[in-house]
Amino acid sequence: xxxxxxxxxxxxxxxxxxxxxxxxxxxxxxxxxxxxxxxxxxxxxxxxxxxxxxxxxxxxxxxxxxxxxxxxxxxxxxxxxxxxxxxxxxxxxxxxxxxxxxxxxxxxxxxxxxxxxxxxxxxxxxxxxxxxxxxxxxxxxxxxxxxxxxxxxxxxxxxxxxxxxxxxxxxxxxxxxxxxxxxxxxxxxxxxxxxxxxxxxxxxxxxxxxxxxxxxxxxxxxxxxxxxxxxxxxxxxxxxxxxxxxxxxxxxxxxxxxxxxxxxxxxxxxxxxxxxxxxxxxxxxxxxxxxxxxxxxxxxxxxxxxxxxxxxxxxxxxxxxxxxxxxx
Amino acid sequence: xxxxxxxxxxxxxxxxxxxxxxxxxxxxxxxxxxxxxxxxxxxxxxxxxxxxxxxxxxxxxxxxxxxxxxxxxxxxxxxxxxxxxxxxxxxxxxxxxxxxxxxxxxxxxxxxxxxxxxxxxxxxxxxxxxxxxxxxxxxxxxxxxxxxxxxxxxxxxxxxxxxxxxxxxxxxxxxxxxxxxxxxxxxxxxxxxxxxxxxxxxxxxxxxxxxxxxxxxxxxxxxxxxxxxxxxxxxxxxxxxxxxxxxxxxxxxxxxx
Numbered sequence: 307x308x309x310x311x312x313x314x315x316x317x318x319x320x321x322x323x324x325x326x327x328x329x330x331x332x333x334x335x336x337x338x339x340x341x342x343x344x345x346x347x348x349x350x351x352x353x354x355x356x357x358x359x360x361x362x363x364x365x366x367x368x369x370x371x372x373x374x375x376x377x378x379x380x381x382x383x384x385x386x387x388x389x390x391x392x393x394x395x396x397x398x399x400x401x402x403x404x405x406x407x408x409x410x411x412x413x414x415x416x417x418x419x420x421x422x423x424x425x426x427x428x429x430x431x432x433x434x435x436x437x438x439x440x441x442x443x444x445x446x447x448x449x450x451x452x453x454x455x456x457x458x459x460x461x462x463x464x465x466x467x468x469x470x471x472x473x474x475x476x477x478x479x480x481x482x483x484x485x486x487x488x489x490x491x492x493x494x495x496x497x498x499x500x501x502x503x504x505x506x507x508x509x510x511x512x513x514x515x516x517x518x519x520x521x522x523x524x525x526x527x528x529x530x531x532x533x534x535x536x537x538x539x540x541x542x543x544x545x546x547x548x549x550x551x552x553x554x555x556x557x558x559x560x561x562x563x564x565x566x567x568x569x570x571x572x573x574x575x576x577x578x579x580x581x582x583x584x585x586x587x588x589x590x591x592x593x594x595x596x597x598x599x600x601x602x603x604x605x606x607x608x609x610x611x612x613x614x615x616x617x618x619x620x621x622x623x624x625x626x627x628x629x630x631x632x633x634x
Numbered sequence: 635x636x637x638x639x640x641x642x643x644x645x646x647x648x649x650x651x652x653x654x655x656x657x658x659x660x661x662x663x664x665x666x667x668x669x670x671x672x673x674x675x676x677x678x679x680x681x682x683x684x685x686x687x688x689x690x691x692x693x694x695x696x697x698x699x700x701x702x703x704x705x706x707x708x709x710x711x712x713x714x715x716x717x718x719x720x721x722x723x724x725x726x727x728x729x730x731x732x733x734x735x736x737x738x739x740x741x742x743x744x745x746x747x748x749x750x751x752x753x754x755x756x757x758x759x760x761x762x763x764x765x766x767x768x769x770x771x772x773x774x775x776x777x778x779x780x781x782x783x784x785x786x787x788x789x790x791x792x793x794x795x796x797x798x799x800x801x802x803x804x805x806x807x808x809x810x811x812x813x814x815x816x817x818x819x820x821x822x823x824x825x826x827x828x829x830x831x832x833x834x835x836x837x838x839x840x841x842x843x844x845x846x847x848x849x850x851x852x853x854x855x856x857x858x859x860x861x862x863x864x865x866x867x868x869x870x871x872x873x874x875x876x877x878x879x880x881x882x883x884x885x886x887x888x889x890x891x
Contacts, residue, residue: 372673373664381663383882383891384704389681396677397665403670441882441891451771491891501888607666615668617792618728620670621785 325350336508337538342468345411353537357414357467359428360539361422365405366423374438375447390487394448397480404477405594408469424609433516435598442495442502442509447490450513450555453518456481457551466538475507489558494561510559511567518585521548550578582618637820639698641813644716645823646698647676648811648864649688650747651717654730655872656738658879659725666841668728674716679735682767689764693756708880709887712873718806718863729796732782736775737804741833743768748829753821783844788854790845798849799839805830806812806860837867 336343343349376395382388406416422428433451435523438444456478465476495506522544534540553573559566570583593601660680667673691703700706720738725731746768749761783793808830817823840846862868882891 332647369665369670376664379664379882380878382660383708384686385707387891389684389688390676392661392664392681392684396674396681399665399667399673399677400671403674406670498891499886501886525717611666611668615665615672615728617788618668618672618782621782621789624785 316570318372322383325352331466334536337466341466343472344468350537352533353539354412356534356539357470358409358414360423361405361412361470362414362419363429363431364401365409365419366409367434368398368402368405370423370430370434370549371451372402372438373607374434374600375444376489377457378438378441378444381441382444387491391444391448394484394487397484401473401477401480404473405470407475411469420608420612424605424612426596426605429456429594431520432598433520434604435599435601436513436516439512440505440509442506443513445488445495445506446483446509446513449492450517451520452481452484453486453552453555454517456485457547457554458521461541461547464538465541493562496564507564509593512565514567515585517591518548518582519587520552521545523586531588549580552582555581556582579624635820637754637817637822638813639838641816641820642757642822643694643700644697644812644814644864645696646714647714648718650687650694650707650717651848652721652738652807653683653690653742654687655715655717655867655875656721656734657681657687658875659723660731660735660787663726672728672778672839674867676731678734679739679771679774681773686764686767690757693760697756699787703891705887706827708876708883710876712868712876713866715868716812716864717868718809718864718874719801719860719869720800720806722863722869722875724871725802727792727796729782729792730800732775732778733800734795734804736779737800737837738807739768739771739775739806740836740840741773741807741829744829744832748824752823757822765878766832779840779844779846781843783825783846793844794846797846800851802851802855803860805856806863808833809843809858809861820876828852 330350333348333350333353335345343353372395375391375398379388379392379395382391400422406419410416411418419428423430423474438447459474459478459481466470492506519614525543525545547579552571556566556573558570568583570581573580592598657680660676660683663673663680665673665674667676669733688703689708691707694700694706695702721733723734743765746761746765748764749808752756752758752761779793782789784790808826810826811817811823813825814826818825838848860869
């Protein structure tokens, strides 16, 4: 599950001078023809840099995203939910593995990426800085955050960098199971006892602002360049993806007779676009910059896991016991 | 002769509870593994073990008249659990969890290999199926034991220290079951002492390959230091685990989750 990979952009610097203009023209012509780029193909410096950043943030989001849901595996109600949630969170860790492999094809090692995560240099999706307080939170996450991730990832899977596209196609297949699991868990709560409905509604109210944040700031405030669109690194605008999500899921939420904490949320019948109150973008920036409810905890957990596992990784590096590393 | 339902329940609860509780513990590695591949592996083993326990709770319900699996797995009082202390202990360091996995799954494989020949057919049938899963746990455990016990001085020392800690605990797997004589006489179960001797024969070559030595045990450690689980007396760690595991279910046992 993941979203909002482009939102941490600093304005792109123009590196055009660094790249051979003839090769650049050939590269852009290939992209225009709809061809995919493979790791050993020539690519502009900025294309490589932006892709590493994008895929790396996606990978980090998968392992950090495993934490809020992971704590509910031990508390999941009954075998059916426990086994499904364990498998779901395991998938997310597997996605991180696929994505780190895809990013490694661009020349940055997994270890460097994880170091940048725990030092705070590299970001991950903002939604995971919020706590999963109840069982209903896990149902809402598995349904709606994963749904948002699918919107984002299906779009990105049409991009130009082949290893990332291949990873995303596989990831989306698994995510679609997560979404079914999440929806099933939500339906059970929505059609259950009054207490179950209440806890579900409360979770939905709390998760709605982070879900609206999930696709990133409105297009007019976003700082990415048109170059990323042209190179097919970015495939759709934040607002377009948010609209697609609202269009698919708000009716399903209302169908369960649940409410959303935005009195202005409606589909304009004339423009056929959703209207809503802008979520608090100042909060969004504050949380991204480290001041959210769980930022410190998430990074501390990850840092502790890395430190405690260091001896294992070092033991594996010994040549007499070394395994060959599979390619992505 | 055939074994009484009480005797069969004693065997099934001991076996199922071991798997449920260790599966629960192994699932606690999710998101915390020393590398992603091990995070994923421990989750797979946890899922297998929870699924294996479910298969046994289903026999208890279907063939022995016990309540449904969710109720008996998650909502019994602590004194009704029959797991050994070894599976109850927190995950600790990765070295401890890996050593526990190695020692436990070797025992689990031998236990189900024997139960596959059991005169109690529902259990024999399920045991044959589960062996196919546990085979992979054995491969995983052996591979990592070899890698880490031969992976340099620090790593070797950590693995030896984990073995020193885990080995006396692991002997608790082989505490005699309630009604054990009856189960052995009826050809349902091979017997705990026999399984322990077989297990020692199996683990020693793998440990020796990594240069690890079984610790010298004092009389208490070699005897009953970690016994009690098969009679419903548990370590201090089980109570909070059960409380956590059943917290959501217990908040409304009549609700459908």
